[in-house]
Amino acid sequence: MSEAKPFPLNAWYAAAWGHEIKHELSARTVCAKDIVLYRRSDGEVAALEDACWHRLVPLSLGQIVGDDVMCGYHGIRFNSAGRCTFMPAQKTINPSACVRAFAVVERHRMVWVWPGDPALADPAKVPDFHWNDGDEWVGEGGTYYGLKCDYRLIIDNLMDLTHETYVHAGSIGHDAITDTPFDTTHTDRTATVTRWMLGIEPPPFWARQLGKPGLVDRWQIIRFEAPSIVVGDVGVAPVGTGATQGDRSAGVNGAFLAAITPETETTCHYHWNFVRTFRKGDHHLTRAIQVAHVNDGKGLYDEDVVFLQAQQVAIDKNPRQPFYNLNIDAGALWARRLIDRMLAAETEKAYLPSAAE
Amino acid sequence: MSEAKPFPLNAWYAAAWGHEIKHELSARTVCAKDIVLYRRSDGEVAALEDACWHRLVPLSLGQIVGDDVMCGYHGIRFNSAGRCTFMPAQKTINPSACVRAFAVVERHRMVWVWPGDPALADPAKVPDFHWNDGDEWVGEGGTYYGLKCDYRLIIDNLMDLTHETYVHAGSIGHDAITDTPFDTTHTDRTATVTRWMLGIEPPPFWARQLGKPGLVDRWQIIRFEAPSIVVGDVGVAPVGTGATQGDRSAGVNGAFLAAITPETETTCHYHWNFVRTFRKGDHHLTRAIQVAHVNDGKGLYDEDVVFLQAQQVAIDKNPRQPFYNLNIDAGALWARRLIDRMLAAETEKAYLPSAAE
Amino acid sequence: MSEAKPFPLNAWYAAAWGHEIKHELSARTVCAKDIVLYRRSDGEVAALEDACWHRLVPLSLGQIVGDDVMCGYHGIRFNSAGRCTFMPAQKTINPSACVRAFAVVERHRMVWVWPGDPALADPAKVPDFHWNDGDEWVGEGGTYYGLKCDYRLIIDNLMDLTHETYVHAGSIGHDAITDTPFDTTHTDRTATVTRWMLGIEPPPFWARQLGKPGLVDRWQIIRFEAPSIVVGDVGVAPVGTGATQGDRSAGVNGAFLAAITPETETTCHYHWNFVRTFRKGDHHLTRAIQVAHVNDGKGLYDEDVVFLQAQQVAIDKNPRQPFYNLNIDAGALWARRLIDRMLAAETEKAYLPSAAE
DSSP: OSSSSSSOOOOOOOEEEEOOOOOOOOOEETTEEEEEEEEEETSSSEEEESSSSOOOOOOGEEETTTTEEEEETTEEEEEEBBBEEEEETOOSOOTOOOOOOOOEEEEEEEEEEOSSSSSGGGGGSOOOGGGSTTTBBBBOOOEEEEHHHHHHHHHHHHHTTTHHHHHHHTTTHHHHHSSSSSEEOOOEEEEEEEEEEEEEEEOHHHHHHHOOOOEEEEEEEEEEEETTTTEEEEEEETTTSSGGGTTOTTTTTEEEEEEESSSSOOOEEEEEEEESSSSTTOHHHHHHHHHHOOSSSOOHHHHHHHHHHHHHHHHOOOOOOOOOOOOOGGGHHHHHHHHHHHHHHHTTSSOOOTOOO | OSSSSSSSSSSSSEEEEEEGGGGOOOEEETTTEEEEEOOOSSSSSEEEEEOOTTOOGGGGGGGEEEEEOOOOTOOOOEEEESSSSTTOOOOOOOTTOOOOOOOEEEETTTEEESSSGGGGGGGSSOOOOOOGGGTTSBBOOEEEEEEEEOOHHHHHHHHHTHHHHTTTTTTOOOHHHHHHHOOEESSSSSSEEEEEEEEEOOHHHHHHHHHOOOOOOEEEEEEEETTTTEEEEEEETTSSSSSSGOOOSSEEEEEEEEEEEEEEOOOEEEEEEEEEESTTTTTHHHHHHHHHHOOOOOOOHHHHHHHHHHHHHHHOOOOOOOOOOGGGGGHHHHHHHHHHHHHHHHTTOOOOOOOOO | OSOOOOOSSOOOOOEEEGGGGOOSSSEEEEEEEEEEEOOOSSSOEEEESSOOOOOOGGGGGGGEEETTOOOOOTOEEOOTBBBBEEEESSSSSTTTOOOOEEEEEEEEEEEEOOOOOOOGGOOGSOOOOGGGGGGBBBBOEEEEEEESOHHHHHHHHHOOHHHHHHHHTTTTOOOOHSOOOOOEOOOEEEEEEEEEEEEOOOOOOHHHOOOOSSEEEEEEEEEEEEEEEEEEEEEEEOOOTTGGOOOOTSEEEEEEEEEEEESSSSSEEEOOOOOOOOSSOOOHHHHHHHHHSSSSSHHHHHHHHHHHHHHHHHHHOTTTTOOOOOOGGHHHHHHHHHHHHHHHHTTSSSSSTTTTT
């Protein structure tokens, strides 16, 4: 695990929320590559290597001149394709002077960068994150930058919601999650875990959202898209009102959206959102749900962070110890397998089983 | 020194004061092993590896259920022998699922753990620390957790009290310590330094305790028990009243107790106590002596900490430089020799002389 | 760059300002060597290895006894030549007991130490820093201790003042610096960059100093003396008043003095001064110029520190990436070349080109 990088480079990763990138320089590290992002005057986002060709000074310490980036140290300028357009005190520009430009696409309210070979950067491969679009779903969105764990630990976390029973006992946890069998399916790029809990008492969060007494059918349909997107279609409907057959109209439906981007091998960015299709105009509810997730150490996701970071510390101390797995890990194992296949394809080596298998 | 661990594993180490371990989870690191300690309902102390079999999450982040430990992440439970007793969402428990259980003994008001082979953990080998028992000696006891130095530097410090003359000049230091010869004896597991200073002016601390004017006979009888216990029998009596022949009744007698436990190769826990046989009911005195030793950077032991930690920084910078020794180091050298013998026995190699020889 | 030390050891380095060294112990690290400095009662400065022969405790934690240094741990004493003069509890002093004494010279208001072979320490080789002497030039002087960058990055910075145009745009920067050609000359130990900007508008700082309207001739004559001294003769005079022919009497003349001392491979001490020959009695101006340079993050040099430290972070991340160079780097390249020659001479290897070439 320590020899090879744990993340494929030829993939789209969320680098920022679209609204974060303005006509000014923003630094982000994605897959251990330092990147400076900015929005050109035509509205397109540019992504350059955040290190001047000349002396490695971060370009993000400089400024935008027109649509070029000017290094703050000696004034060298690069256009949004990374080509040098100005060198101080000389008329001839060294034609090899450039910084790397990363392929970048803005979609689903996120800025996606491709840290690997730009020739392979196919915009059609941007992960499905459409829940962020339009007005069918409503949410606020947020980000943990620099979470101190391997991005795959968050994927493990989301692909097995058994942990809700223990980590989130007071809000969305429920013994039924642990007690109910689930199905796991997969494609070349996705793995999906489906769990239906029929005729159960709703947990506190969902009982409040539904606003009706009585037992419910609860669903958790978690979809992973390699290498690092997880979307969880979750909700409850009064028992027997047809949700299992596809009619959720009597119930309440939400989705957690997770775009987890490796920063380094042991840190990551966690772009998340919780969106819903009910009471969409209720801004107080939107805010309340946001605060319920991240709230200065007291939110639902904050509860996960404690475990995720402690797990990373333990892994760092025991680098050779493999993980052992339970039945509940079936979804996470498929996610890891799909990541490993991408890694193997990149290294052109035979398929390397991950420590998780 | 950097290749081999500096501490034997097959030995009893003080992991905590008995009163610190309750029916709740306490994390301690002993000899680089992360351990979770708790007291079972029958009063016995259990000590388990602090990393869940499943995904390495520290068990100390979980909770006690009955007398088992439940991991806070996915609810897996282990009994106090380390055997898994519950796995979420599955009826069959993988029989290989377990965490390591450490041998543990509670004695002399301390919890002792044996980080090495449990089959060798003989309770008869718990170090002699009886001064903490019963009511012959009175003291309060305390601990530095996570002192930033190799535990052997504290042993060096205590085995040569010459340093009192310089480090503790204002309280217990005295030129007589430096000027007076001492004897060093040893057994297979102990080394003892005996120094008698006859007919001297008592230093300020002892003058106050004795409460009588005039010259004194002062003794310092320091006993090391491998690998990491030091007990110093110290006191003064009016000159010529028979202390050297064993009659200390006219004097005042104390003992410093040090159970120094390696946390890592370069950090340690220092469990200490200063006990006495005089004015035992005087709680103000008990408190005053405690404060005199550790007092937010201003106590006697705080003075040592500055030197011990600076010494470790210097060793880290100069890893290959050996220590040079003076005559005053005879006791410390024997202590180091006994530790080295334990280390050599564990590695089944020939006797490796330490850098201290 | 990472294999060989980036600094020659057989050279004089400024370790402190003379006024900082009193009859008390001061610790400094020069070229990765921990040194304790103090002034003897005869006024001479002594420089000893800051690690006791006995157990490596920093001598700077001890105290001065007469003109000797006494270790604070066990009282061992060393004279200013590093010879042991007292050992506790023994009459015979081990003749091999000593700490290293460094060659030291006080000159030009600075204390210079020679971290390499004392036999080679020729006081005649102390760099020319005479601007600090006497009353021809006036300044206050100051120091950054522990700047987090390779000392050579500061030399690069000072040898190419193009950066003023960008980093110091509001004070001394000027497009003319970038637009004007410069000459580079060198000797075995020095490299000099000379730039004359004729008939330009003075930048704000110099306009204020000159106090006369109109265009000026501006000069920047930067002299590097290997391995780590840079002196910049800078100023302006009303255009055509003879400054280019050597008559600066109508203008204002200053000099920045930089004695940059490696602390470790990636940190350094920056002793600097800005001195001038005009309005020498104006203490308010002296203070104002000082504050303009270093002012709690808001001064001219503070602007450089941001770039220098960011550059070091980038180098640490990209250890194998070479620097690329522009025409403006001609002076810095000569400085690097002279340092490399000193390094090559020390290692008795063939001339090793630096990454900068």
